[in-house]
């Protein structure tokens with residue numbers, strides 16, 4: 264097997280930050296330590312660079328048909344953008360076909376990824392019905408290596424809505440099958456009423472998207488989901504939490520013994536709803552909506568305290584042409600923005616470089632925790648035996664993020680003009696160099712399906 268040594272970099276391994284060498288043998292990390300003059304087929308000088316595990320982004324939408332359009336990123340363009348952004352594993356979503364089976368999503372996604380995925384991947388099967396027949400399939404999804412499933416508490420028109428009584432049945436079935444349920448938590452009754460109220464008043468600009476779904480819409484759904492998790496014992500993961508009250512609810516739920524976890528996304532840590540008041544505000548319409556500075560200021564400390572366990576991109580890129588469906592009506596704007604490539608850089612620059620996160624905590628939030636929570640057992644850290652998914656990162660580089668530096672085909676950038684500290688230099692996936700500076704040096708199609716196995720208990 265071919266060997267490589269990454270020599271003399273600053274290695275982040277759990278809570279330790281120190282100068283070490285990393286030996287790669289074949290696809291895996293073979294050793295981390297002072298390897299001296301040990302010979303290898305290839306020596307890579309990492310002097311002055313950070314040596315980090317590749318990012319794990321468990322919340323991305325590829326080929327997602329939604330709100331009258333389909334997301335820009337597929338397995339080729341999405342995973343290429345991910346890799347340039349320091350991410351070496353992704354977990355996508357797949358809606359159960361209407362009238363079809365939950366398990367059919369496994370073959371569907373494998374087909375979508377075939378010949379296209381540059382990096383390793385998995386997906387979350389998402390419910391479009393909660394019949395007993397569908398719930399009986401959860402076990403088969405777990406056996407197929409897709410043990411994290413998703414339910415939407417809103418989006419009736421998209422055929423995704425799961426109402427609370429059904430959500431309880433789903434959580435009970437998830438508990439029994441040893442799976443985990445992700446929820447998109449927005450109270451549907453409040454959301455529908457809020458949208459109708461704004462439209463009836465002639466308030467149709469993008470900012471009214473935020474007004475139509477204020478904090479209460481999310482907080483109430485969070486409370487419902489947490490209550491049902493407590494009643495059933497099901498493991499609950501609340502995606503894209505945006506409000507200051509969200510992490511407090513997680514603290515209370517855990518104190519009461521519930522198996523409840525949560526994340527936030529990069530855009531909620533950087534932007535407020537003020538973006539929606541811009542002339543091009545429709546670019547930042549997403550759900551839940553961007554919030555206030557007070558929320559942003561509460562989310563950062565909850566990443567440090569551990570109430571929130573990870574930061575994802577919720578990459579849901581739509582062409583400007585599609586975003587403009589709703590230029591005169593906020594409720595017709597496809598919800599979401601591109602973010603898969605910016606995530607790792609943003610969290611380092613806004614988190615570590617600005618003193619909000621320690622370097623080890625950054626690594627936990629961007630790689631180690633998502634790999635652990637979702638059962639990508641061979642990913643997320645530089646421990647010997649893990650896959651050699653490694654990022655060499657220059658912590659001092661300064662550059663401007665935007666379309667000019669993007670590797671996504673999307674025709675707008677959600678973080679245009681942001682000044683960034685730190686830059687990915689090289690990316691390895693299972694020992695292969697896939698990104699070298701600004702060059703893609705591997706062929707899409709090499710990425711593999713990761714068979715995920717959830718940890719019996721989550722303790723992070």
Ligand code: MN
Pocket residue numbers: 447503550551
């Ligand atoms: Mn969502």
Ligand code: MN
Pocket residue numbers: 322324577579
């Ligand atoms: Mn999403």
